[in-house]
Amino acid sequence: MSSWVVLKFGGTSVSSVEKWQTIAAIVQQKIQQGQRVLLVHSAASGITNLLTEKTTANRSIQQAVTEVLTTLAAQLGVDPQQLEPSLDLLRSLDDRDHLDTWEQAQLLSMGEQCTHVLAMAYLQQHLDIQSLNPKDWLISSDHDKRATDAQILTAKCDIKPDPAKQQSLTGACYAMPGFMAGDSQGRTVLLGRGGSDTSAAYMAVLLGASQLEIWTDVHGIFSANPHSIPNARLLLNLSYQEAREIAASGGKVLHPRCILPVEQHGIPLLIKNTNEPAAIGTVLAAAHTPKKPRVSAINNRHQITLVSMESINMWHQAGFMGDVFNIYKQLGLSIDLVSTAQTNITISLDNIDNVITDAVLRELKQALSPLCEVEVFRNCSAVTLVGYRIRALADKIAPVLSTFADQRIYITTQSSNDLNQTFVVDEDQADKLARALHEVLIIEDKELDDFGPTWAELIHNQTSKSERIPAWWQDHRESLLDLSRDHAPCYVYHLPTIQHQIEQLQKITAVDRFYYASKANSHPAILAHMQAHGVNLETVSPQEINQVEQACPGIAAADILFTPNFAPLKEYQAALAKGVQVTIDNPSLLFDYPEVFRGHAVILRLDPGHGSGHHRYVRTAGTHSKFGIPASEVEPVAKWCQQHDIEVKGLHAHAGSGILDHNNWSRIAEYLGSCLELFPAAKIINVGGGLGIRENPGDFGLDLAQLNHALTAFKQQHHGIELWMEPGRFLVAHCGVLLARVTQTKWKGRQGYIGIETGMNSLIRPALYGAWHNIVNLSQLDQATEYTANVVGPMCETGDVLGVDRKMPLTQVDDVLLIANTGAYGAVMASRYNLREPAQEIIFPD
Missing domain, CATH: 3.40.1160.10 (Acetylglutamate kinase-like)
Structure with a gap:
């Protein structure tokens, strides 16, 4: 048969x-x-x-x-x-x-x-x-x-x-x-x-x-998460063991448990793309075991819980670890990683195999307390290298880790079969570490077998030109080159792109008022455009308030939101005197100066307990963030405000930036909604901003329809509540490009460098956040790429790197490079470091 x-x-x-x-x-x-x-x-x-x-x-x-x-x-x-x-x-x-x-x-x-x-x-x-x-x-x-x-x-x-x-x-x-x-x-x-x-x-x-x-x-298994690392390469052939390790360590293409059954019975497993049935994919089979040391993939697993168990009694104590691990068995907890010392055992619990709740952790700590002191670390991430004979690559791994010396690596484990090595770090450091390791161990290794094209190349080939939505600058190449001749380096802003983003945002019908976070880009023309098209303005300093008033003559004070952080008291007093809406995020202001806020209506910024975003510096919630009133202080603040005639008319929270999970804002709304009973006068829920954008070709971006559905469901359960939102980068990132001329090119071994006339003094996001921006040679836009190079600036800093390993056409001095999606947090964060003037700003002529 x-x-x-x-x-x-x-x-x-x-x-x-x-x-x-x-x-x-x-x-x-x-x-x-x-x-x-x-x-x-x-x-x-x-x-x-x-x-x-x-x-x-x-x-x-x-x-x-x-x-x-x-x-x-x-x-x-x-x-x-x-x-x-x-x-x-x-x-x-x-x-x-x-x-x-x-x-x-x-x-x-x-x-x-x-x-x-x-x-x-x-x-x-x-x-x-x-x-x-x-x-x-x-x-x-x-x-x-x-x-x-x-x-x-x-x-x-x-x-x-x-x-x-x-x-x-x-x-x-x-x-x-x-x-x-x-x-x-x-x-x-x-x-x-x-x-x-x-x-x-x-x-x-x-x-x-x-x-x-x-x-x-997708086409198959890649060497990293391609949405975080666009130059991740397709793995054409994998052994079962490698694939199992990749899946278990955070790879999303295959469920970890699906590989072992076919491995045990020698059944080949193929991964194919439904969108391109005839395209190449990944094949798993016993015959595909590597023959020399390599790292095949680098994966992250987030929301890892670490449990550190400390006891002097474990030293030379027979059966101590058995007693400890038996408690995990009794509680039905599956242990992932284990690291031991003379007086300490640290293990990790992965959400894939465990239902980890506060109640479970309390029960665990109670059961372990007779044996050891217990400390729990939540919100960690595991960065795992998967490959073959990884110990032989220690000389390449060590230099990368040395650059993370100021960060905490909680535990390091290496499997006895030499197929994986894992580093558990703070969640906000995981993506950065993964990118650095990927560059050194995969991209720079030109002799790796069984690797196919990069994700970016596949996406480019998969999407026909008729299906691609061109960025605005692609239609205005010649005009931009003309501008660059007299004005480079320069930021150029395209107001119709902002209008498009406003229209997309207004599809979130559950939101009653949008406030543009003007810190993202405070150019007067952009502020005026926002206000003219129904978007109110959010500020974080008196200078931003003044900029808004000058750019938008006659703007109503109620249309300006002031959300400072650790600012002098006089700034709050001045804003209240103007009638600007004021947000407070520190209980001490209210406790120490109740007379300043008595008789005023204010908004309170609460801390939802956990931040989101691609980097710790853009996460604005949680114990490691300076923002927001912690949950333990909310009830005392509510009582204090009632006693001192301070009306709380709204509650606000903000998790971070660059968030693509539409459930983030409904979670914030739910948390703030749970606090409403403490503030009977509060009729405003401000869910913050941080809406992620499409950074790379092929990205799906944020699902605004799902976001609207989730927020609509919240409003249906909270009648009479007005929803506010504060998007910043979402509205302006795509509108801006940074133009700069090439000054020099250089080769160091196999590494190419393209130097341009400005750097981190104009755009600090790549150095500060590890942010990724698309970079093209505008002068050679239609030419085929020929080599890979780092794009760097003229600042006397090793970190003055704007793009790593970018595929570029043959690039010459005086060519103009374009750095995309720089309309947000570009010019506003610029400096005169090295006494170099940053790029000027230009509104693109209609």
Whole structure:
């Protein structure tokens, strides 16, 4: 009989009729090649996120889920009434105030189940295909000793080839939903977030498949997260062991648990791109073990919890570690990394395998306290190198780590099989460390085997010119070159691009008032443009208030928001006297000077407890940030304000900058909403800004529709509340470019350098934040790239680097380079360091 091939399609691959047409064609091709096919699929994109909102925030989701499913049904041309039995169960679960863990599993599986109903209705119009129930095939293990919640929500199955099951299937084509399984009593359990990969791997083993194919929206496994490191390279061939380590260390393409089953049974695993079925991908097989030392990938895992256990009694004490680890076993906690010293054991807990709550950590500390002193570090990240014989690369790794000497590396671990090395650092340092290691260990190594093109190259090739949305400067190349002849170095701002961003922002209809954070770019023309188009202005200094008043004559004081931080008292007094709206973020101001604020209405800036963003310097919440009133002070502040006739009319919080998770702002709103009962006069919730932009070609950017949906749901639960938002960079980053002439070029070994006439004195973001800006040779824009070079400035600083390893055409002195997305935090952060004048600012002529 023909061999089986298992095809798994992820959420983005099953969310439109075009994708299902592609799936049907792929399946038909396999059948024509004489193979039998099992199709395993995820839930349509976005549904599981919606379902999770019910389990995490108890937010009603039935309407939103129904809308997504009925829209997909209409696209597929199938009757949505077929969903009613499933939707009845969904509504029943959604109407409950509390769901136990079994009910959560049942609810979260509804995305796959409902998608399966629609998929079968569509596919049966095109294929002779039958449905399989995963609960009849995948049964959770009875030997799982983890916590009950983990057994239900991240279940494991004991799988081996089953000839009897294979013989029960007589057709050529079957389909089943992934992610879910059953326990021995027939109850629904889940295989963990992203567990459809595991479903497919389990089924490949059960069926004795000749091949497993994971179809997703990327070409395969890359050497790093390409959205953080655009020059990450595609890995063409990988051993199972390397792939398993990559997945377990934070790689997003494959679920960590899906590799071991196929590895144990020698089933090749292919990763393919649904958008380009004929394109190359990544192949996992035993034959692809490397022959010489290399690092194949560098990954980050965030939200790692470290537990440090200190005791002098462990020194030369037999069985001490066994006693300690037995406590973790009893609590059902799976340990990830372990580092030991004479009097200390430090371990890490990964959210992938553990449900880590405050209650769990309290119980852990209580159980460990008789044995040792316990300290918990949350919000850490693990940076992991994965490859072959990594110890042999110590001479290359050490210099990179030396540049992080002023940062804390909590633990370092290296596997005994020499396949990985991990550094646990503060979460805000992880991306920076990963980029530095990637440059040295992968990009600079020109002799690596089994590496394909970079992500940026694939995206460029994948997107046809007709599909690309050109940046404004691409249409004005000649005008910009003319400007550069007399004015370079210079920032050039394009007001129509700002108008486009304003229009995009106004699609967030849940927000009642937008305040532009003028610190992002305080050019008078930009301030005037914002105010003329319905965007109010937020300031952080008296000088910014004066700039706003001069740029916008006649502006109402209520349209100016003043949000200073650790500013002199007189600045607050002056703002209050003008009638400007004032935000306070330090309790001591109120406690020490109640007479200054008595009789005034103010907004309080609270600290939601955890910041977000790509770098610690753009994170504006959490204990390591200077901003906001901590949670422990909120109630005392509320009582104090009531006693001293200080009206609190609104609550504000801001997590950070460059955030692409649309749930960030709903989380802030929920936190502020939970504090409203302490402030009866408060009718304003200001969720801050920090909306991320599309930095690189191929980026998806922030989903504004999902953001609007989440904030709308919040407002529906808080009637009479006005929502404010303070975007800065989102409105102006794309409008600005920095033009500078090339002064020199140089080679040092294999490293090329392109020097330009200005540097960190004009644009400090790359040096300060590790920020990435697209850089092109505007003079040679249509020429093919020929080499890789660092783009540097003339400042007497090693850190004066504007771009690392950029692919450039043949570049000559006096060519003009353009640095994109510099309309925000460019000129406003410039200096006269080295007594060099920074770039001037020009409004692009219409």
